[in-house]
Amino acid sequence: xxxxxxxxxxxxxxxxxxxxxxxxxxxxxxxxxxxxxxxxxxxxxxxxxxxxxxxxxxxxxxxxxxxxxxxxxxxxxxxxxxxxxxxxxxxxxxxxxxxxxxxxxxxxxxxxxxxxxxxxxxxxxxxxxxxxxxxxxxxxxxxxxxxxxxxxxxxxxxxxxxxxxxxxxxxxxxxxxxxxxxxxxxxxxxxxxxxxxxxxxxxxxxxxxxxxxxxxxxxxxxxxxxxxxxxxxxxxxxxxxxxxxxxxxxxxxxxxxxxxxxxxxxxxxxxxxxxxxxxxxxxxxxxxxxxxxxxxxxxxxxxxxxxxxxxxxxxxxxxxxxxxxxxxxxxxxxxxxxxxxxxxxxxxxxxxxxxxxxxxxxxxxxxxxxxxxxxxxxxxxxxxxxx
Amino acid sequence: xxxxxxxxxxxxxxxxxxxxxxxxxxxxxxxxxxxxxxxxxxxxxxxxxxxxxxxxxxxxxxxxxxxxxxxxxxxxxxxxxxxxxxxxxxxxxxxxxxxxxxxxxxxxxxxxxxxxxxxxxxxxxxxxxxxxxxxxxxxxxxxxxxxxxxxxxxxxxxxxxxxxxxxxxxxxxxxxxxxxxxxxxxxxxxxxxxxxxxxxxxxxxxxxxxxxxxxxxxxxxxxxxxxxxxxxxxxxxxxxxxxxxxxxxxxxxxxxxxxxxxxxxxxxxxxxxxxxxxxxxxxxxxxxxxxxxxxxxxxxxxxxxxxxxxxxxxxxxxxxxxxxxxxxxxxxxxxxxxxxxxxxxxxxxxxxxxxxxxxxxxxxxxxxxxxx
Numbered sequence: 001x002x003x004x005x006x007x008x009x010x011x012x013x014x015x016x017x018x019x020x021x022x023x024x025x026x027x028x029x030x031x032x033x034x035x036x037x038x039x040x041x042x043x044x045x046x047x048x049x050x051x052x053x054x055x056x057x058x059x060x061x062x063x064x065x066x067x068x069x070x071x072x073x074x075x076x077x078x079x080x081x082x083x084x085x086x087x088x089x090x091x092x093x094x095x096x097x098x099x100x101x102x103x104x105x106x107x108x109x110x111x112x113x114x115x116x117x118x119x120x121x122x123x124x125x126x127x128x129x130x131x132x133x134x135x136x137x138x139x140x141x142x143x144x145x146x147x148x149x150x151x152x153x154x155x156x157x158x159x160x161x162x163x164x165x166x167x168x169x170x171x172x173x174x175x176x177x178x179x180x181x182x183x184x185x186x187x188x189x190x191x192x193x194x195x196x197x198x199x200x201x202x203x204x205x206x207x208x209x210x211x212x213x214x215x216x217x218x219x220x221x222x223x224x225x226x227x228x229x230x231x232x233x234x235x236x237x238x239x240x241x242x243x244x245x246x247x248x249x250x251x252x253x254x255x256x257x258x259x260x261x262x263x264x265x266x267x268x269x270x271x272x273x274x275x276x277x278x279x280x281x282x283x284x285x286x287x288x289x290x291x292x293x294x295x296x297x298x299x300x301x302x303x304x305x306x307x308x309x310x311x312x313x314x315x316x317x318x319x320x321x322x323x324x325x326x327x328x329x330x331x332x333x334x335x336x337x338x339x340x341x342x343x344x345x346x347x348x349x350x351x352x353x354x355x356x357x358x359x360x361x362x363x364x365x366x367x368x369x370x371x372x373x374x375x376x377x378x379x380x381x382x383x384x385x386x387x
Numbered sequence: 388x389x390x391x392x393x394x395x396x397x398x399x400x401x402x403x404x405x406x407x408x409x410x411x412x413x414x415x416x417x418x419x420x421x422x423x424x425x426x427x428x429x430x431x432x433x434x435x436x437x438x439x440x441x442x443x444x445x446x447x448x449x450x451x452x453x454x455x456x457x458x459x460x461x462x463x464x465x466x467x468x469x470x471x472x473x474x475x476x477x478x479x480x481x482x483x484x485x486x487x488x489x490x491x492x493x494x495x496x497x498x499x500x501x502x503x504x505x506x507x508x509x510x511x512x513x514x515x516x517x518x519x520x521x522x523x524x525x526x527x528x529x530x531x532x533x534x535x536x537x538x539x540x541x542x543x544x545x546x547x548x549x550x551x552x553x554x555x556x557x558x559x560x561x562x563x564x565x566x567x568x569x570x571x572x573x574x575x576x577x578x579x580x581x582x583x584x585x586x587x588x589x590x591x592x593x594x595x596x597x598x599x600x601x602x603x604x605x606x607x608x609x610x611x612x613x614x615x616x617x618x619x620x621x622x623x624x625x626x627x628x629x630x631x632x633x634x635x636x637x638x639x640x641x642x643x644x645x646x647x648x649x650x651x652x653x654x655x656x657x658x659x660x661x662x663x664x665x666x667x668x669x670x671x672x673x674x675x676x677x678x679x680x681x682x683x684x685x686x687x688x689x690x691x692x693x694x695x696x697x698x699x700x701x702x703x704x705x706x707x708x709x710x711x712x713x714x715x716x717x718x719x720x721x722x723x724x725x726x727x728x729x730x731x732x733x734x735x736x737x738x739x740x741x742x743x744x745x746x747x748x749x750x751x752x753x754x755x756x757x758x759x
C-alpha cells in the first residue's frame with residue numbers, strides 16, 4: 001500500500017510542474033503531459049536508466065568474448081583449412097579467400113571486431129551467408145557441427161533456460177525455509193546440520209557428485225538415469241504420459257547443481273535474517289507484544305528478502321557455471337556439452353557465442369532482479385540505483 | 388589483580404594482527420582447518436619422500452587393483468606389517484579376471500627404503516622413501532604396496548595423489564596471490580582517482596562478474612597451446628584462474644578507498660608531499676589488509692574446484708603432469724565407479740581442502756571483524 005501512495009504522490013507533484021506551456025490544445029497537451037509524467041515517476045525513470053545501462057554492458061561483454069575468440073594462437077580459417085586437409089578434403093583457393101573475407105582476417109583487430117558485431121546484428125541480403133542460411137544474423141560457421149553457430153545454440157537454448165529455471169526455483173524453495181529456520185533457531189542442531197550439508201554441497205565438485213548419484217541410482221533402481229530424455233522420448237517427443245519420466249531424470253541434475261548454490265543462498269539469507277532480528281524495530285515490536293511469528297514473517301523476512309532478490313543474477317551465473325560440467329557427465333541436452341565439444345575442436349566462434357549468450361542471460365537476470373528490487377524497496381528508486 | 392591489569396594492557400597495546408590471531412585461535416574449526424592445510428602443504432612439499440613410488444612408475448600386473456591390504460600375522464606368527472604379492476586368476480567358467488593374494492610368502496613393509504631417485508626441494512639428489520616393500524620371505528620380488536589402489540596403468544594412486552597435490556594445492560594459491568595484487572592495483576586506481584576511469588573499471592568488473600566462471604575458464608583454457616612443458620601449463624592455468632578472481636578483490640579495495648581517501652591522515656600525508664603510490668601502499672592498504680586476506684582465502688575454494696573440473700575435462704593440466712582433476716579422469720563413468728570405487732579416493736582430498744579453506748576463511752572473517 002505504502003509504495004502506491006509514494007508513487008502517486010510523486011506523480012502528482014510532477015504533474016503540477018510539468019504541464020506544457022503554450023496553447024496547443026487540450027488533447028495533445030494532456031497526452032504529452034501524461035508521457036512526461038510517466039517518465040518523471042521515480043520507478044519508471046529508474047527502470048529506463050537501468051535498461052540504458054544494459055547497452056554498455058552488452059558492448060563490453062561482446063568485447064570480452066571477442067578477446068576470448070581471438071586468444072588461441074594462429075588464425076581460425078587456416079586452422080580449419082589445415083583440419084580439412086588432414087581429413088583428405090581438397091580446399092580450393094577461392095573458398096579459402098572467401099572465408100578469410102567473411103571473417104575479416106585481413107583487417108586490423110578492431111575492424112574485425114566491428115565486422116563480427118555488424119554481421120551478428122545485420123547481414124545484408126546479397127551476402128553469401130544470407131544465400132546459404134536465409135538469416136540476417138551471421139554468427140559465423142561452426143566447424144564442430146558443420147552448420148551455423150546460431151542454429152546450434154538455438155537448438156538447446158530453450159532447454160538450457162528451462163533446466164536453469166527449474167533448478168533456480170528449487171534452490172529458492174528449499175533454501176529460504178531452511179535459512180529462516182536456521183536463523184530463528186541459531187546454534188540448534190538443525191542449524192548445524194543445514195550448514196554441514198550446504199558446505200558439503202559446495203565442497204564436492206559437481207561432476208563427481210553427479211557420478212556418485214548416478215551410481216547410487218543405478219544400484220538402487222537399476223537405471224543410471226543418464227540424459228534428460230529416454231530413448232522413447234527422443235523418438236516420440238515429450239508428452240504428458242512420459243512427463244513423469246522426464247521429471248525423474250531431472251532429479252539428479254537438480255540435486256547436483258542445486259545443492260552447490262543452495263549453500264550460498266542459505267548462508268546469505270540466514271545472515272540477513274540475523275542482522276534484522278538484532279535491529280531496534282524488532283525489539284520494539286516484541287516489546288509491544290507482537291507475536292514472534294508475525295515479527296519473523298512480516299518484519300524481518302521482508303527486509304531480508306531484498307538482498308536475496310538482488311543476488312538473483314549471481315545465482316543464475318553460478319548455475320550456468322555448475323551446470324556446464326555436470327551436463328557433460330550426465331549427458332544432458334543443454335549447452336554445456338556443446339561448449340565442451342566446441343573447445344575441443346577449437347571452434348572458438350561457437351564457444352564464444354555460447355559464453356556470450358550465457359553472460360547476456362545473466363545480465364538480463366540482474367536487470368530483472370534490479371527492477372523487482374525497485375518494486376519491493378522504494379528507497380532504491382530514490383537513490384537512483386547507484387549501488 | 389596485577390596480572391589482570393597486565394592482560395588488559397596487553398589487549399589495548401596489541402596490534403590489529405595480534406588481536407586477529409588471538410581471536411582466530413579461539414575459533415576451533417578454523418584452527419583445525421589451519422592444521423589440516425599445513426599438513427597437506429607439507430605433505431605436498433615432501434611428496435617425493437612420502438610417496439613410495441614415482442609419478443610414472445607402473446606395474447601392469449597391478450592394473451586397477453583395489454588398495455593393498457596390510458597383514459600382521461603370517462601362518463599364525465606375528466611378523467609385523469606385511470603385504471602379499473598378487474596373482475592373476477582367470478575364472479574358468481566366466482573368463483573373468485580376478486586377483487588373489489599369493490600367500491606363499493610375505494613381503495614386510497619397511498621404512499626408509501631406497502626407490503626411485505628424486506630431488507629434495509629440487510636440489511639434492513636422493514632415493515630414500517618413507518616406506519616401501521622389502522624383499523620377500525623366500526627372497527621373491529615384485530610385490531607393491533598401494534594404499535589407495537592402482538589406476539588403469541597400474542600406477543600407485545597414493546603416490547599420485549601426493550605428487551598431484553603439488554599442482555592442485557599451489558595453482559589456486561598462486562592465482563589467489565596474483566589476483567590479490569591485481570585487485571589492489573586496479574581497485575586502488577579505481578577508488579583513488581575516481582571519475583571516468585572508475586566508471587570504466589567498474590563496468591568491466593561487472594561484466595567479468597556476470598560471465599559464468601567455469602564456461603569462461605574453459606574458453607580461456609582453449610588458448611593454452613598443446614604440447615607445452617609442465618611449467619608453462621602451470622603458469623597458464625594460474626593466470627586463467629586469476630583472470631576472474633581479481634574482480635572481487637578490486638571491488639573491496641575500491642569501496643575501502645572511497646571511505647578512506649578523505650580521512651585526515653591521508654590528507655596529512657598528501658599535504659606533506661608523500662607520493663600517491665606511497666600513500667596507497669603505506670597508509671591506506673594496511674588499513675584494510677585483513678579484509679583482503681579474508682576475501683583471498685574465501686576465493687581459493689572456487690579455484691580449487693575450477694582447476695579440478697577443468698583438468699578432469701582435459702582442458703587444464705594434462706598428462707604427464709598430474710593434478711587431482713587428472714586423477715579423477717579415471718572415475719568418469721558409472722562403470723568405473725561401480726567396479727573400482729577406490730578411484731574416487733582423490734575426491735576426499737579435494738573435499739577436505741575446500742572445506743578447510745572455507746572454514747579458515749570464515750574464522751578469519753570473524754577474527755577480522757572488530758565488532759565481534
